[in-house]
Amino acid sequence: MVVNMKKLEIPDEIEKEMRKKGGWSSIKKNLPLKEIKEVEKVMKVLSYDTRLRIIYALSEQRMCVCMLMELTGCSYSKCSYHLSKLKEAGLIKATRKGNYLIYSLTPFGRSIVRHFRKYKPEVKNE
Amino acid sequence: MVVNMKKLEIPDEIEKEMRKKGGWSSIKKNLPLKEIKEVEKVMKVLSYDTRLRIIYALSEQRMCVCMLMELTGCSYSKCSYHLSKLKEAGLIKATRKGNYLIYSLTPFGRSIVRHFRKYKPEVKNE
DNA sequence: TCATCATTTCAAATTTTTTTGAAATATTAT
DNA sequence: ATAATATTTCAAAAAAATTTGAAATGATGA
Numbered sequence: 521m522v523v524n525m526k527k528l529e530i531p532d533e534i535e536k537e538m539r540k541k542g543g544w545s546s547i548k549k550n551l552p553l554k555e556i557k558e559v560e561k562v563m564k565v566l567s568y569d570t571r572l573r574i575i576y577a578l579s580e581q582r583m584c585v586c587m588l589m590e591l592t593g594c595s596y597s598k599c600s601y602h603l604s605k606l607k608e609a610g611l612i613k614a615t616r617k618g619n620y621l622i623y624s625l626t627p628f629g630r631s632i633v634r635h636f637r638k639y640k641p642e643v644k645n646e
Numbered sequence: 647m648v649v650n651m652k653k654l655e656i657p658d659e660i661e662k663e664m665r666k667k668g669g670w671s672s673i674k675k676n677l678p679l680k681e682i683k684e685v686e687k688v689m690k691v692l693s694y695d696t697r698l699r700i701i702y703a704l705s706e707q708r709m710c711v712c713m714l715m716e717l718t719g720c721s722y723s724k725c726s727y728h729l730s731k732l733k734e735a736g737l738i739k740a741t742r743k744g745n746y747l748i749y750s751l752t753p754f755g756r757s758i759v760r761h762f763r764k765y766k767p768e769v770k771n772e
Numbered sequence: 773t774c775a776t777c778a779t780t781t782c783a784a785a786t787t788t789t790t791t792t793g794a795a796a797t798a799t800t801a802t
Numbered sequence: 803a804t805a806a807t808a809t810t811t812c813a814a815a816a817a818a819a820t821t822t823g824a825a826a827t828g829a830t831g832a
């Protein structure tokens with residue numbers, strides 16, 4: 521087969537910069553693919569408005585689904601869908617209280633929210 | 647119209663908890679919607695494998711597109727698409743060097759990557 | 773000027789994610 | 803039991819994001 525094999529032409533200037541770092545192959549090898557996969561999973565869940573509202577809200581106060589519905593403006597099933605995503609990711613958990621399911625952050629969720637909220641993008645422009 | 651107006655039934659136990667915090671209305675009012683929108687934007691961009699690889703790589707070394715292609719296993723146009731997303735979000739920038747476009751992190755990008763890499767989910771389970 | 777190289781852009785095809793609404797569950801109250 | 807409430811689940815529809823490949827762009831070198 522061997523189609524598409526045109527090999528990498530790295531510009532000199534960059535080639536040179538990389539030498540100090542062990543060269544291209546070393547840089548390639550050091551990409552933390554596993555960490556990236558993990559980060560991706562959490563980020564995916566946290567990259568949606570409704571779900572962010574939910575965890576921000578839960579970081580203040582545990583709540584039943586009907587409260588989250590009102591807070592997010594979602595229907596039950598929609599809310600439920602997003603809650604399931606957050607739960608899958610280990611960010612929230614539910615406990616039953618009579619007829620209600622009360623959602624709250626897990627310690628993992630709590631640590632993530634704390635971490636992300638701390639971040640303030642002061643440096644936004646160049 | 648006034649359809650669907652069944653109003654919130656908050657379970658007593660939770661109602662009580664909330665009193666100390668100014669009650670439901672106060673909790674609702676304090677959801678930082680603007681912050682959430684901002685966070686969402688950045689998260690969306692960082693919630694994709696290829697793009698995470700790119701910024702992790704760029705945090706080590708500035709690179710031209712052909713290097714990123716090789717690193718991510720993407721075609722030019724695919725790479726380009728993801729680069730444009732990262733650029734839009736203000737995370738990376740490009741400078742031309744002859745025939746090459748050399749991409750690197752912006753200060754904003756750098757601060758975000760640093761921040762996110764620091765995070766290690768030790769508390770993952772319950 | 774013409775060809776080549778590195779890259780972007782565009783529109784169509786594909787894939788992934790979210791929304792919707794109806795039906796299913798589980799718990800409590802009657 | 804039966805009905806009511808709070809919620810989930812499911813499958814189909816809709817929307818959003820990604821992939822693909824071909825054509826465009828812009829710099830360089832012959």
